[in-house]
Amino acid sequence: MIETSGLSRREFGLQIGLDESKMSKSLSGARRFSSVDLARVADLCHVTVDWLITGEEQPLATAARTTSGNAGSALDAARRFSRLRRDMASLGYHQSWQSKALNLGRGGYVEQGRSLAQDALVRVAEAGHSIDGSNLIILVERVFGIDVAVVDLGAGFDGLAASSPDVKLIVLATTQVPARQRFTLAHELGHLLAGDDQDVHLDRDVFDRAQAKDPSEMRANAFASAFLMPEDRLRAAVGSTGLTEREFAELACDLVVTPSALAYRLFHLRLVDAGTCDRYKTLTGARAASMVGRGEDFARLVTEAGMPRPPGLLVRDTYAAYESGAATLRPYANLLGADVDELRRALESEHGIHDAL
Known part of the structure; x- marks a missing residue:
């Protein structure tokens, strides 16, 4: 990997925080690469720590290379986030995925x-x-x-x-x-x-x-x-008297679903008839919000849905790894889309402000 990086052995070592002596010992087997060393090598070479250890490429990486268009862009993003998540796992920061088995039930x-x-x-x-x-x-x-x-x-x-x-x-x-x-x-x-x-x-x-x-x-x-759109929630909302158009609009806003999706769900649960379903499904989300005085809330949701967002749990874990000294600041900065040196200065400046106070 050193040869393909275009760097000399000394330059490569300095990039990952190892002087010439430590780099030489690590390559000869006299010194083991630490988890921090591996994380820095993976970051420098744009690979995963898992790949460095096993030499195997994850299926997601292959899919990202072979898919084009918007799906290809999505896979590129997924590959980047997945690489960081696996690297965090190798440093002891495992994903808090709740693997408790859920019931698929029987039937179709x-x-x-x-x-x-x-x-x-x-x-x-x-x-x-x-x-x-x-x-x-x-x-x-x-x-x-x-x-x-x-x-x-x-x-x-x-x-x-x-x-x-x-x-x-x-x-x-x-x-x-x-x-x-x-x-x-x-x-x-x-x-x-x-x-x-x-x-x-x-x-x-x-x-x-x-x-x-x-x-x-x-x-x-x-x-x-x-x-x-939980069934018990909908049945409670409909009650014994049904839903007025305003109440229907309020329910769509509460659940943050499209009026058409809600109308079909109510119809399939036999809580409204076909005619009511056809009438209510013509509402737009914006119109439903306007009817019940929640236009500002709707505008805020539109703004939030249009904003890129890194994975929140991964942001938390990359910062924790940096704070503990297990990783550099670069993974955290990359997730935030920030320049690593500027972010480091900002964090250090923040500590200075706290000290002054």
Whole structure:
């Protein structure tokens, strides 16, 4: 790797923090590379620590090289985040993925998705959270221990889920339709909880009817619908008197779902008739928010859905690794999109301010 880097042995050693003597001893076997040394080599050479140790390339890396367009960009991002996650695992900062088995239930794929959603909702409640009005990205990270990133991918691609022993990751596309991003996140969560595609699962369009015929997509869609719009929540809202149009709009805003998705869910649960479903599904999210005086909330959600975001758990772990001395500041800076030297100066300046106070 030193030869392909274009650096001399001495220059390579200095780049990873080793003087000429330590570098020579490490290469000869007289001194072992530490975990910090390996992390620095991996960072310098744009590979994973796992690759340095085993020489094996992860399936996600192969997929990223062989896929073009927006999906290729998503895979590139997933590859980068996955590499960092595996490196953090090698340093002792393992992902807090909750591997507790969830119930797929019996019956068809739709029934399995709904059963899986019921178990997932129980876990959400046990963790002290609620689906109503929640920041779903933060909820998924905290409750399920999954890294969630939002990346600018342009139009035509919704998201992906990547899974390996060390990595559970969801990558979402930025969008101006917050409810679509939320549904995509729930859809990808369904794939991960069901154990679909243990390497990587791509979703160019979660609402594509042709794709929805695939059994795993049917299950993921059923999961997302039941997870985001829990049956008991809807039955309580409808009650014995039904829903007025205003109450329907309020419910769509509370659950952060599109009015059309909510109308179909209510119809399938036989809580509204076909005529009411057809009438309510014509509402837009913006119109529903305006009807109930929540236009500002809707505008905020649109802004948030259009902003790139690194995986929150990975940001936490890369900083913890830096703070403990197990890794350099570079992985943390890369996630933030910051210049490492400027970030170091900013952190040191902050400490200086605290000392002065």
